[in-house]
Amino acid sequence: MQMGLIGLGKMGNNMRTRLDQAGIEVVGYDTNPAVSDVADLNELAARLTAPRTVWVMVPAGEITDSVITQLKGVLDAGDLVIDGGNSRFTEDFKHSADLAEKGIDFVDAGVSGGVWGLKNGYGLMVGGSNEQIERVMPIFDALRPEGPRAEGFVHVGEVGAGHYAKMVHNGIEYALMQAYGEGYELLDARSDIIKDVTGTFKAWQRGTVVRSWLLELLVRALEEDPEFENIEGYVADSGEGRWTIEEAIDHAVPVPTISASIFARFVSRQEQSPAMKAVAALRQQFGGHATKPSADG
């Protein structure tokens, strides 16, 4: 089998390795000519035998938009584009409709696994028709983890469903991370009692209710830097957590832990919180002009 792959960053490159290992011929394109197999998308299209399959693995938003628009120009009816990036599921409807104008098929694929995917395989959630998914199944089988297909791959629904599922996955992920973070802080706060924080997390890896892959990563992190001396408590967030909240709001789904985990990230990036300035100012107003701890109402 043969396919195009657009975007050869760390993630794209790792995926290429897995695809290579599975005997799938990959023609790669990247804006960085040093890693690209072809000069441009025209050459990419020319190098692939129709009906072509092209996997897009570039940042969500404008770049994905632009790549898909260009692919519409160089591909033909019967070709198939897979968006494996972190696009918002609502974008899939647009991209699918756009490509359909020229008879080009579209499949969306949510991909989880980070840098570990190279070794462990990638968890895949895909959206499209049965026929479309079947056609590119060898690619998904190459990328997904070893073991039963159903434990690392799911055909979630029609187009958009894959990215919707990935969005929810990431929302859950945020809350899981925050939960372990709070647990860490609770252990860390009682160094008078807890003499082995790393050992405690380590011991949770087997038999306990909280065992998970994230827990294993936390153990790794603590073994590398037991006091997190080289880590700033500054946490970025990507679009998917935010979209999860927006979806929740649109459909009246209460998501207190997912939203709390997003807000904790927002706060982590603030030098000064305007909200807390206002609260401090209020406290000063009713409690007297010194901001003494005893001043509350």
Add this chain to the structure above:
Amino acid sequence: MQMGLIGLGKMGNNMRTRLDQAGIEVVGYDTNPAVSDVADLNELAARLTAPRTVWVMVPAGEITDSVITQLKGVLDAGDLVIDGGNSRFTEDFKHSADLAEKGIDFVDAGVSGGVWGLKNGYGLMVGGSNEQIERVMPIFDALRPEGPRAEGFVHVGEVGAGHYAKMVHNGIEYALMQAYGEGYELLDARSDIIKDVTGTFKAWQRGTVVRSWLLELLVRALEEDPEFENIEGYVADSGEGRWTIEEAIDHAVPVPTISASIFARFVSRQEQSPAMKAVAALRQQFGGHATKPSADG
């Protein structure tokens, strides 16, 4: 009428002024001899005609404990002690039982109003028997705001009820402050749209649903320092907010906004959040060794 008043800090002193204005004779005691009318509690007791009334206005916890123990020593059966500090309501049960051993009555009084109480009067929530409350009603009438008694004073229940009500009052207060803080930050975040943040809060003072005394204080604060340039986003918290959460937990009462407002204060005082260090470390583990914004999941 005549009474003792222990604790002549800002709050105690302001209360003394209102009591004086109402014609109540106050014998004050403070550990600071410069402001104290008497040398010690023995002299305080000697200066008051039995049956005596003594208002305790000192920091909650050990200091209140100590003062009440000392009062038990110098007062007689039939005297009455009012704890007007911010004691936990569970302490009232202890203090009441302790004083009862010697036949001394006990009333707890939650007092709200901060530095404005001098001018506006203090909102009062009191606990005790009908007879006890009636006996010291002139004091409460002197301290409470002008207007109908029922709009600034309440006999909430037996001993402890006053401080319980004050605790809940402060829990609500925390959440109200946080709500305005979040609103401030939302206005502040869109300086491209909102050209008059102070004016917006100012305009909410009449006619709107969010008008309140805290809103008026926020307007004052903004008029003094429209960008909060001289305010740190660092907010202390007193015991009452914490006790509110503990009570909620004990009685299975969901308090998402009150707890969120406490947690926001906790975070405001952290240089670095251990929890967010753990989250950042996790993110680094699965997303690659750089903490790039695009690394999620």
Add this chain to the structure above:
Amino acid sequence: MQMGLIGLGKMGNNMRTRLDQAGIEVVGYDTNPAVSDVADLNELAARLTAPRTVWVMVPAGEITDSVITQLKGVLDAGDLVIDGGNSRFTEDFKHSADLAEKGIDFVDAGVSGGVWGLKNGYGLMVGGSNEQIERVMPIFDALRPEGPRAEGFVHVGEVGAGHYAKMVHNGIEYALMQAYGEGYELLDARSDIIKDVTGTFKAWQRGTVVRSWLLELLVRALEEDPEFENIEGYVADSGEGRWTIEEAIDHAVPVPTISASIFARFVSRQEQSPAMKAVAALRQQFGGHATKPSADG
């Protein structure tokens, strides 16, 4: 002065009364012919002398869209449309641009006060140019509360700013309401201690830190129905709370209390929570097949 008013429901009708009282001639239109002064918008336009001012007071979204489209058809260059409904501020940009094509001015007005506005006046937050606002200032002065203009009216910024401020106002409002609700539940949970819940809220009306208009309304509600026997714990939410969260998410503003108050409303409307079914199912899986309270972990 003369103006058109579209939408004569409870809110529109109350506003009309205030406008009448201020000597402003109102030509009203409503789809209900029984309350409408004119048969259609053509007749409305005909009855007003150019340059006309028309206030739109209809439900946000499609109905407002439709009315503004129709007004574009019947009004002329130099006329001015005010949208006083609860439109999303982003809609204002669209409506303003649309009307501008024909030289019609547009002003957005956030209006607060509910049914009390008739008596108390309406809190107003408006967006538009200085010239536009000045032109319709008599209308705002008629609607706003007595007292200094700046305490019930604000020109927040260019078009959209009025509805943005109103959106934030409502976000704050949600959190304030939830805060009092939590406080109510905390008092209600300890009927062994708190013997007068209504009296406690009533006493908070003067002197305390938590005094507010919402508190006064809560006292009214409790005096009508002290146990809330005739009230379901079912709370709707309008668009503005949701938009507040979405704005917060878009601009990385942490809004834990506002989001908690929205989620509490979502939960209040669920017969059964799918999330809690999943949690119960998980608990059953690890704790044994009976869902016994002691099964955790």
Add this chain to the structure above:
Amino acid sequence: MQMGLIGLGKMGNNMRTRLDQAGIEVVGYDTNPAVSDVADLNELAARLTAPRTVWVMVPAGEITDSVITQLKGVLDAGDLVIDGGNSRFTEDFKHSADLAEKGIDFVDAGVSGGVWGLKNGYGLMVGGSNEQIERVMPIFDALRPEGPRAEGFVHVGEVGAGHYAKMVHNGIEYALMQAYGEGYELLDARSDIIKDVTGTFKAWQRGTVVRSWLLELLVRALEEDPEFENIEGYVADSGEGRWTIEEAIDHAVPVPTISASIFARFVSRQEQSPAMKAVAALRQQFGGHATKPSADG
């Protein structure tokens, strides 16, 4: 090796099986004579050779208190008691001091794993001196999961540390469960998009960031009852989640996701929310006497 085991419910009985399999002789006592090896604690003490080891596996609180008091009566200096129940860590200090009066040693053991512990082994977190832990290590080795000792067992610190770690473990557990619950509801809310909810969770088991043991349990639960038709969204909570919040409050640790997960459980058990009744009443007050969705602000 030989030991006593008090409490032969489901958990105790499963533990006994693992201990038997490891060749440890267990003399069991339970208030249910049908499953008890001995008539009372006197007989239990008589059947064990000094220095004795007795594992207590009964409900936390009064029952544990009572059993430990009784053990103090029947055991001798040099014996050792292990509390493997879900006691609050602060109780350990009391129990330890109490037994020490008679020279009896005390070790606290947090035990995780639920009904799965029989097969998988139990995650263990223990507190005590090095000497004490070493002495009963064969018991811990019999109970803990296969694999490296450090991945299923930790000596956390002095007495109390084991239960502290278990408490934090359960706090994290609550938030993890809630996170998956929210994710489930988000998938369930879009049945127009998500055509295979069970399959989606199933596919997350390998390769994804959210894979965990709880996820596997959720897949099991969904495979048994894909729509959760036989599950009520009613979730109990045990002491440990609550104590986690109280510890957090005492040490100023922000725990927004753990608290949100507890509050969600509280709400799940309410027929009617008093807080939401108050919010509904407020909404009615300012929006007019019908509780129409459009009434806000």
